[in-house]
Amino acid sequence: MKWTYTVKHKLTAASLLFGVILLVMATNVNQRSQIAELETAFEAIYRDRLVAESYILNFSEKLHLLQLTINEPGSSLLQKQQVANQLLSEIDTLNRLYQETRLTEEEAKYFLHFTGLTKEMDLRLKEGDLASEETMIQSAFMDLHVLSQIQLAEADKIKSRTDRIFHRGSLVSQLEMVILIVMGLLIQALLFTSSATRPSKWPANPRMN
Numbered sequence: 213m214k215w216t217y218t219v220k221h222k223l224t225a226a227s228l229l230f231g232v233i234l235l236v237m238a239t240n241v242n243q244r245s246q247i248a249e250l251e252t253a254f255e256a257i258y259r260d261r262l263v264a265e266s267y268i269l270n271f272s273e274k275l276h277l278l279q280l281t282i283n284e285p286g287s288s289l290l291q292k293q294q295v296a297n298q299l300l301s302e303i304d305t306l307n308r309l310y311q312e313t314r315l316t317e318e319e320a321k322y323f324l325h326f327t328g329l330t331k332e333m334d335l336r337l338k339e340g341d342l343a344s345e346e347t348m349i350q351s352a353f354m355d356l357h358v359l360s361q362i363q364l365a366e367a368d369k370i371k372s373r374t375d376r377i378f379h380r381g382s383l384v385s386q387l388e389m390v391i392l393i394v395m396g397l398l399i400q401a402l403l404f405t406s407s408a409t410r411p412s413k414w415p416a417n418p419r420m421n
Contacts, residue, residue, distance in 0.1 A: 261367045267310045268360050271326075274299050274306075275349055275356075278333075282345050293337055296345075300334045319362045326355040 281287070281295045307327050315323060329352045336344050 261363050261370070264310060264313045265360065265363045267306050267313075268356050268363070270306055271303060271310075271356055272353070274303050275352055278303075279346070279349050282342050282349075289340060289342070292342060293340070296337050296342075297334075300330060300337065303330050304334075316362065316366060319359060319366075322355050322358050322362070326352055326359070329355070 278296055278299045281292055281299065284292065287295075307330065310323065329348050333345055333348050333352075336342070336348075
């Protein structure tokens, strides 16, 4: 019967429209998930890498000043101890701030060695042993160099992750567009077929005239 055929097509069209709605909802959920991933990645780059790199720069500046202070020929031991003590106190504050960033396993190992050196510097300073400070400062500079390289490597990993997120989002968007086009064509074809199969009006009976 033609009416059952038409109803079947309408149900199919309605199902396709429902599929379109589900696809739009899924797209919205996927986009929100990608935005959340990107926000996490950008936050990690800023908080755990850029901020950490700024701390490393401050460490380097203070160690350089400490080196100049210890090697200053015109200053007395007491003067050197006073300036060096202030610099080591500032480095200790930076140590606590750096510790609050997210540390990788390798980063934690080198940072632990660095903090150990700064504590040893402080002990030698109080004892008046400035001769051994230079060696420890050089070792601390080496730790900072490795820590800086780790920041670059970790930032590059985060960048690669964000690139994958963008690439995946692009592929999903293209697939969704193809599915929507196919669904739209199917719905149009079903509606056209449904209208084409409608029964024509009964012709007028010539005998009625």
